[in-house]
Amino acid sequence: MIEVPASVVSLVSARVRDSMQVEVRGDAHRIKCRAMSTPVNIAFATSSAEAGKNLGLAAIDWIARFEARYSRFIPESIVGQINAKGGGDWLEIDEDADRLLSTCGEMHSLTRGVFDAAALPLLRIWDWKAEPARVPGESAILGAREVSGWEKVQRRERGIRLPMAGMGIDLGGIGKELSVDELVAMARSFGIRDVMIDIGQDIRVAGRSPGKDAWYIGLEEPDRPGECWTAVRLTDQAVATSGDYFRSFTVDGKRYGHILDPRTGLPVSNSCQAVSVIAPSCVMAGILSTAGFILGAEEGLEMIRGQSGVEACITTELARHQTRRFSAYVPA
Amino acid sequence: MLALALPVVGLSRVRADDSVGISHQTYAEEHGRIQVNTETLRIQKTILPWMDVTINEVYDGITGATPTGAPPINRLKMRDPGTGELIPPSSITGYTRQLDGVSGASQSGPVIRAMEQNKLPVTESPDQRFGSDVAIGLTLGQHRLVPEFSFSNESDYRSYGFALNYTYEFNDKNTTFSLGWSHATDQVLANENTFLTKSSNKNTDNFIIGGTQLLGPGTILGANLTLGYAHGYLNDPYRAVVFEESTLDPDNRVVLSGEQRPSHRSSQALYLSLTQAVSSLDASVEGSYRFYHDSYGIYAHTFHVAWFQKIGKSFVISPSARYYYQTAADFYGIQFPGDPVNDPDLVPKFYSADYRLSRLQAFTLGLDADIKLNKNFDLRLGYQRYWMQGLDHDTVQSTYPKANIFTIGLMFSF
Numbered sequence: 001m002i003e004v005p006a007s008v009v010s011l012v013s014a015r016v017r018d019s020m021q022v023e024v025r026g027d028a029h030r031i032k033c034r035a036m037s038t039p040v041n042i043a044f045a046t047s048s049a050e051a052g053k054n055l056g057l058a059a060i061d062w063i064a065r066f067e068a069r070y071s072r073f074i075p076e077s078i079v080g081q082i083n084a085k086g087g088g089d090w091l092e093i094d095e096d097a098d099r100l101l102s103t104c105g106e107m108h109s110l111t112r113g114v115f116d117a118a119a120l121p122l123l124r125i126w127d128w129k130a131e132p133a134r135v136p137g138e139s140a141i142l143g144a145r146e147v148s149g150w151e152k153v154q155r156r157e158r159g160i161r162l163p164m165a166g167m168g169i170d171l172g173g174i175g176k177e178l179s180v181d182e183l184v185a186m187a188r189s190f191g192i193r194d195v196m197i198d199i200g201q202d203i204r205v206a207g208r209s210p211g212k213d214a215w216y217i218g219l220e221e222p223d224r225p226g227e228c229w230t231a232v233r234l235t236d237q238a239v240a241t242s243g244d245y246f247r248s249f250t251v252d253g254k255r256y257g258h259i260l261d262p263r264t265g266l267p268v269s270n271s272c273q274a275v276s277v278i279a280p281s282c283v284m285a286g287i288l289s290t291a292g293f294i295l296g297a298e299e300g301l302e303m304i305r306g307q308s309g310v311e312a313c314i315t316t317e318l319a320r321h322q323t324r325r326f327s328a329y330v331p332a
Numbered sequence: 333m334l335a336l337a338l339p340v341v342g343l344s345r346v347r348a349d350d351s352v353g354i355s356h357q358t359y360a361e362e363h364g365r366i367q368v369n370t371e372t373l374r375i376q377k378t379i380l381p382w383m384d385v386t387i388n389e390v391y392d393g394i395t396g397a398t399p400t401g402a403p404p405i406n407r408l409k410m411r412d413p414g415t416g417e418l419i420p421p422s423s424i425t426g427y428t429r430q431l432d433g434v435s436g437a438s439q440s441g442p443v444i445r446a447m448e449q450n451k452l453p454v455t456e457s458p459d460q461r462f463g464s465d466v467a468i469g470l471t472l473g474q475h476r477l478v479p480e481f482s483f484s485n486e487s488d489y490r491s492y493g494f495a496l497n498y499t500y501e502f503n504d505k506n507t508t509f510s511l512g513w514s515h516a517t518d519q520v521l522a523n524e525n526t527f528l529t530k531s532s533n534k535n536t537d538n539f540i541i542g543g544t545q546l547l548g549p550g551t552i553l554g555a556n557l558t559l560g561y562a563h564g565y566l567n568d569p570y571r572a573v574v575f576e577e578s579t580l581d582p583d584n585r586v587v588l589s590g591e592q593r594p595s596h597r598s599s600q601a602l603y604l605s606l607t608q609a610v611s612s613l614d615a616s617v618e619g620s621y622r623f624y625h626d627s628y629g630i631y632a633h634t635f636h637v638a639w640f641q642k643i644g645k646s647f648v649i650s651p652s653a654r655y656y657y658q659t660a661a662d663f664y665g666i667q668f669p670g671d672p673v674n675d676p677d678l679v680p681k682f683y684s685a686d687y688r689l690s691r692l693q694a695f696t697l698g699l700d701a702d703i704k705l706n707k708n709f710d711l712r713l714g715y716q717r718y719w720m721q722g723l724d725h726d727t728v729q730s731t732y733p734k735a736n737i738f739t740i741g742l743m744f745s746f
Binding site: 041043198201203205209212215216217218231239241242243276 | 433
């Protein structure tokens with residue numbers, strides 16, 4: 001069975017703990033740190049200083065352990081070891097990893113194949129940080145597509161096999177969201193009812209913000225990152241936003257955003273700027289926002305409307321398209 | 333007869349000819365501040381010998397910026413809530429309104445650019461307002477009763493109003509007695525730019541009593557007293573305040589708080605006017621004074637004078653000047669001690685940094701022209717220059733607006 005060395009977990013834990021900042025004002029607690037290459041923001045209310053401290057430490061340890069196990073950038077992680085064995089034999093995995101990979105499969109089906117945790121070969125050939133920017137050639141894209149796709153991943157109970165060399169999985173589209181859901185559940189297990197978990201702007205809340213009747217979450221304006229075009233009022237929901245407005249490059253006058261359509265191997269180019277989804281869980285919100293972005297306003301909204309308890313707003317270059325009850329979450 | 337040609341004074345609603353009027357007004361503050369473009373349609377029609385109807389439809393397009401209430405950074409006096417030590421303004425990078433979180437795709441969070449130290453923080457909230465007003469005039473001999481219904485709607489504000497005005501003319505129409513009551517129920521709607529977390533209501537009632545007296549063939553004296561009472565949510569939901577121990581976010585931005593005004597406000601206003609015909613010059617002059625006081629602690633005085641000069645048969649030009657002075661509200665300040673979360677014991681009960689509640693004076697110079705184009709059409713052109721000045725030496729002068737106001741209107745009488 002794939003094991004992650006304890007030393008790796010310790011190293012990641014130390015890094016995350018080093019970045020940790022704690023603010024306590026009365027019953028309001030706020031913990032900030034950096035993990036999974038993104039800011040983590042945990043806010044909750046409790047009159048028990050002990051419970052607050054314990055939750056903070058447990059949450060940080062949980063996040064660090066999760067990163068150590070599932071980051072594709074850590075060779076000793078479970079994902080790192082799976083990816084190193086592309087074209088090789090079956091690998092045994094533990095129950096947690098098995099459940100996570102099963103969720104990836106379910107989300108692949110739910111999103112008509114556009115959420116694809118096995119699209120790593122495509123991600124590898126597109127480099128949004130390269131200087132100067134460059135577009136991969138057609139043959140490179142074709143080659144990457146041949147070894148991409150969740151349908152090619154072989155699964156059995158507590159087992160996974162990547163049958164072709166060059167295959168790889170990346171949990172970047174689901175790991176943060178799953179962590180958010182897990183940490184909300186953890187807070188509840190500590191007896192804390194009012195909590196907000198924000199990992200890289202994927203957010204889930206329970207209860208209400210200290211001193212308010214709910215949690216108020218701004219939705220970022222794609223044309224002015226850092227500013228919000230509206231806010232939503234949530235009490236027991238998650239909200240996630242996908243968009244390519246913050247990371248892209250331009251070659252020969254054509255803009256290439258960082259969200260890839262696994263069906264074509266190319267960056268999405270359908271005039272979508274951002275998709276925000278409110279859902280009962282952060283995994284659902286995150287996956288549907290990414291899928292909605294890839295599918296575009298019309299098909300994306302149609303897919304989202306089919307999900308129970310889910311509302312969305314899709315911002316395109318020309319307009320904002322909303323599901324029928326999205327506005328019910330906007331304070332008015 | 334000359335008295336009838338004088339400008340109408342006071343609150344009486346005098347029945348006029350049937351007419352349709354349209355007008356446009358641009359109120360434009362300098363330096364990119366608030367601009368309001370107003371389009372008005374006014375219809376006045378006598379339905380029956382004893383009943384007339386006046387309908388006003390108004391559209392306002394509002395753009396531009398207005399001060400948030402926070403001072404420029406270099407005017408801040410901030411303290412560390414833990415140690416009480418002063419935090420130098422140079423270390424502060426700006427202001428932020430506290431949302432609990434932001435969902436977006438930038439992931440690494442917003443790019444924070446340090447704000448200029450001496451820049452007045454402003455915020456933009458473009459809006460549109462549609463307003464409707466219907467007044468039904470009922471005249472029975474010397475008595476006139478005017479019930480009036482109004483409604484206006486903005487994205488963040490909704491108002492429903494009702495008014496009832498009564499006028500009694502006696503003493504050969506040389507004396508007019510007026511009595512009025514108005515009520516408005518307003519909804520202040522929450523949005524992401526406000527400090528409101530849920531929509532709130534306010535109610536306002538005004539009672540007015542007054543009249544006019546013809547003192548001589550060319551002299552009219554007018555007077556009225558208005559008593560007002562408002563209660564409910566009386567804050568400006570967009571106005572921010574800064575406390576000395578306000579939280580600084582990780583980017584060293586001051587977390588702004590909403591203002592807190594009393595939830596009740598009573599007011600008294602006394603208005604006096606005198607209009608005098610100057611027959612030798614074919615003109616008239618009107619002067620007025622208004623005294624105002626309210627439970628916020630504001631005392632205000634307004635002086636206004638206008639000269640109406642008739643030129644030929646179809647042209648009236650009227651230069652005017654207005655001076656306004658007010659004292660500050662008891663709870664006005666540019667910054668306040670403590671912090672509602674970090675140090676609530678030091679926080680005053682009420683606090684606002686809305687410059688409109690500061691000690692100030694304002695001047696208006698205007699020039700209007702009424703041109704009778706023919707038997708049926710009247711054209712009105714107007715220009716006003718308006719400027720406000722702070723008098724408290726704390727609020728920075730750039731907070732106070734200077735504006736140009738242009739008006740053009742056309743009325744068709746039939």
